[in-house]
Amino acid sequence: xxxxxxxxxxxxxxxxxxxxxxxxxxxxSCKKDGNLAPxxxxxxxxxxxxxxxLIIASTIKEDSxxxxxxxxxxxxxxxxxxxxxxxxxxxxxxxMIGSNLDFGTVANLVxxxxxxxxxxxxxxxxxxxxxxxxxxxIEAFIEDEGYYSKDSMLIDNxxxxxxxxxxxxxxxxxxxxxxxxxxxxxxxxxxxxxLIDQSGSATYxxxxxxxxxxxxxxxxSAALIGAELPRGATCYFEPNSSTSGLFLxxxxxxxSTPVSRSYRFEINANDQxxxxxxxxxxxxxxxxxxxxxxxxxxxxxxxxxxxxKTHLRLPDLKSIIADGQKKIINQAELVIPVVDGSYIDxxxxxxxxxxxxxxxxxxxxxxxxxxxxxxxxxxxNETTKEYRFNITRHVHQLINxxxxxxxxxxxxxxxxxxxxxxxxxxxGDNLEGIKLNLTYSTTE
Numbered sequence: 001x002x003x004x005x006x007x008x009x010x011x012x013x014x015x016x017x018x019x020x021x022x023x024x025x026x027x028x029s030c031k032k033d034g035n036l037a038p039x040x041x042x043x044x045x046x047x048x049x050x051x052x053x054l055i056i057a058s059t060i061k062e063d064s065x066x067x068x069x070x071x072x073x074x075x076x077x078x079x080x081x082x083x084x085x086x087x088x089x090x091x092x093x094x095x096m097i098g099s100n101l102d103f104g105t106v107a108n109l110v111x112x113x114x115x116x117x118x119x120x121x122x123x124x125x126x127x128x129x130x131x132x133x134x135x136x137x138i139e140a141f142i143e144d145e146g147y148y149s150k151d152s153m154l155i156d157n158x159x160x161x162x163x164x165x166x167x168x169x170x171x172x173x174x175x176x177x178x179x180x181x182x183x184x185x186x187x188x189x190x191x192x193x194x195l196i197d198q199s200g201s202a203t204y205x206x207x208x209x210x211x212x213x214x215x216x217x218x219x220x221s222a223a224l225i226g227a228e229l230p231r232g233a234t235c236y237f238e239p240n241s242s243t244s245g246l247f248l249x250x251x252x253x254x255x256s257t258p259v260s261r262s263y264r265f266e267i268n269a270n271d272q273x274x275x276x277x278x279x280x281x282x283x284x285x286x287x288x289x290x291x292x293x294x295x296x297x298x299x300x301x302x303x304x305x306x307x308x309k310t311h312l313r314l315p316d317l318k319s320i321i322a323d324g325q326k327k328i329i330n331q332a333e334l335v336i337p338v339v340d341g342s343y344i345d346x347x348x349x350x351x352x353x354x355x356x357x358x359x360x361x362x363x364x365x366x367x368x369x370x371x372x373x374x375x376x377x378x379x380x381n382e383t384t385k386e387y388r389f390n391i392t393r394h395v396h397q398l399i400n401x402x403x404x405x406x407x408x409x410x411x412x413x414x415x416x417x418x419x420x421x422x423x424x425x426x427x428g429d430n431l432e433g434i435k436l437n438l439t440y441s442t443t444e
Contacts, residue, residue, distance in 0.1 A: 046442050047330065050320055053436040056313040057300045057410075057426040059289040060361075065306045067416040068147035068274035073118065073237040074305065074419065075132065076167075077221045078125040080230035083303055083421055084281040088234050089220035091153050092273035093141055093211055094246055094265040101204035103263065106197055108254040114192035116161055116217065119243035120181040123167040124346055124419035125233030131223040134161035134185055137216035147274035149306040149416065155218045161187035162222070167233050182243055183235070185219075192248055216272075217246075230346070234305070234419035239267040275416065277305040298428050299339055302352060303421035304412035310424065311357065313407040314436065317398060332395035333437040336387040336410065338380070339423040349420040351413040352378050354389050357406040366394035366408075378413065380422075395438070 074088040103109055116134055139154035163185040171178040195214075198204055203213045224232045238244060246265040251258050267273065281287040286301050286308060288294035300310040334354060355363035368376050368391050377389045397403035412420060425433040 048440055048442070050438045050440075051435050053314055053320065053438060054316045055427045055434045055436060056315065057424075057434055058292075058311050058313075059286065059301045059308050060311050061290060062303075062306045062309050062411070062415075064148040064150040065277075065416055066146055067149040067277070067306075068145070068272060069269070070273075070275065070417050071238065071240065072121065072417045073219075073239045073273070074234050074275050074277075074417070075118075075219055075221060075237065076123070076125070076130055076235040077224045077232045078230070078234045078419060079224070079232055082284060082423070083286050083301070083307065084279065084284045086234065086303075086305055086307065086419060087221070087278040087280075088305060088419070089218065089276045090237075090239075090273065091137060091141075091147075091216060091218050091276065092239060092267055093216045093271040094214060095268050095271055096204065096207050096210050097264065097266055099204075099206045101199070101210075101263075103196060103199040103250065103261070104252050104254055106199050108252060109196050109199065110251045110253065111189045111192035111196055112249040112251055112260070114161075114187040114189065114195070114249070115247045116185040116187060116219070117244055117247060118183045118185075118219075118237040118239060119241040120167070120169070120183055121236040121238050122169070123233040123235045125167075126226070126231055127167050128232050129164055129166045129225040130221045130232060130235075131162060131164050132183065132185055133159050133220055133222045134187065135218040135220075136160055136191075136214070137218050140212070140215050141272035143272065145272070147272070149275060149277040151274060152276055153216075153218065160191045161185045165235075167235055180243055183237065187246075192250070195248055196250060236418070239273060240269055242266075275305075277307075279303075279305075279307050281308075298426050298433065300424050300426050301421065302349065302410055302412055302424060304349065304415040304418050306415065307421065310410040311361070311407055312354075312410060312434070314398075314405075317395070317405070317436075320438070320440070327399055328441045329392055329396040329399060330439040330441055331390070331437070332392045332439075334389040334391050334408075335435050335437060336389070337425040337433060338385045338387075339425055340385060347420060348380060348422040349412045349418075350380055352380075352387050352422070353411050353413045354378065354391065355409050355411070356394060356403070357409050359404070359406055361406070361409075363409045363411070366391060367397070368393045395436075399440075 073090045075090050077085065077087050079085040135155040137153050138156050165183050169181050171180065172182050203209055244267055248263045250261055252261055285294060289301060301308050302310050338348060356366050358364050375390050378387055380387055398405050427433040
């Protein structure tokens with residue numbers, strides 16, 4: 001049964017998450033929040049610098065992220081000793097190309113094979129063998145629905161296709177030619193016969209009729225070979241590629257000589273499709289962090305695929321500037337250091353995002369995010385092993401009581417389209433770790 005969150009809960013997330021997790025940061029034209037520089041009297045401004053702001057960081061679970069109609073499909077199982085087991089599966093519609101599809105007289109048609117192909121893009125983890133399975137979805141997709149990473153759909157429990165797969169960027173032999181890297185899952189011929197039997201009928205009159213007949217497919221990884229950790233991988237596929245689709249190969253015996261034919265059902269940009277993500281942190285240090293029983297209190301965790309994120313609180317921020325003073329934040333730079341040596345083989349998140357938390361702990365945009373990406377920052381620096389964010393406007397609002405302060409949230413950018421994660425260094429008693437470089441001006 002499909003999980004349903006309250007509509008109000010969805011609506012509060014859409015404005016942030018649909019942009020954050022699709023990386024859809026388009027050019028933004030907006031009215032400024034106000035003049036950052038108060039009018040000082042004469043030249044009596046006092047410029048000061050601080051990097052000792054107390055920052056309290058805690059690891060928390062992500063609830064659910066918008067994961068439909070993304071450019072990538074994530075499928076697979078990946079397990080390590082730090083973050084436990086992450087599982088990604090995929091639901092998708094299929095579409096006809098054209099209308100009034102007619103393969104010919106059914107009695108003269110013979111199914112040769114049916115193959116679900118998904119163009120392979122990359123993977124996060126190890127090149128271990130996995131077994132992928134395909135099921136038929138028996139619940140109708142809702143055209144304008146925003147599907148989230150905890151959602152699921154009703155499926156027929158009969159496996160209609162399976163394939164053992166080792167992630168590889170090598171070309172694949174299709175027929176007699178080498179093609180781009182792809183996963184090719186051979187389906188049961190009975191499934192192909194089901195498609196052939198509708199030839200020339202109302203089922204193929206248009207795409208709506210077809211999708212009412214074949215509502216969609218569900219693809220998951222069912223088995224993972226290998227015992228040593230880390231093992232497995234989250235595989236990235238491109239469902240909208242011309243390489244991807246459901247390929248029906250058949251022979252037409254209507255003439256004097258049999259003719260081999262094929263037809264491709266595509267996954268187009270308008271088709272509903274979404275990822276389901278699951279995480280099992282049992283027995284891991286992340287589980288300890290979530291339960292506040294972790295021994296190493298100097299680290300926190302950030303993970304894509306609706307995994308975990310880090311909540312940041314700055315309880316003493318306003319006390320830096322005495323009451324009654326006019327104040328301007330010249331620059332506020334948040335520095336996030338990475339634990340050295342963490343996930344070198346698999347790679348760490350290339351970019352993080354920092355957003356404001358609201359009263360319910362959900363993320364909302366800060367004004368700095370709408371400015372130039374070089375200004376905002378968040379990209380991992382391999383030399384300094386850290387992320388840096390310019391959050392000047394956000395801190396200015398907090399200092400001047402223009403925004404309620406519920407802390408900030410640190411998360412992976414593009415969380416619905418990748419599986420990366422990172423371990424970050426929290427602020428210790430010696431103020432090493434996360435810090436805020438704050439330059440501000442005050443007047444009496």
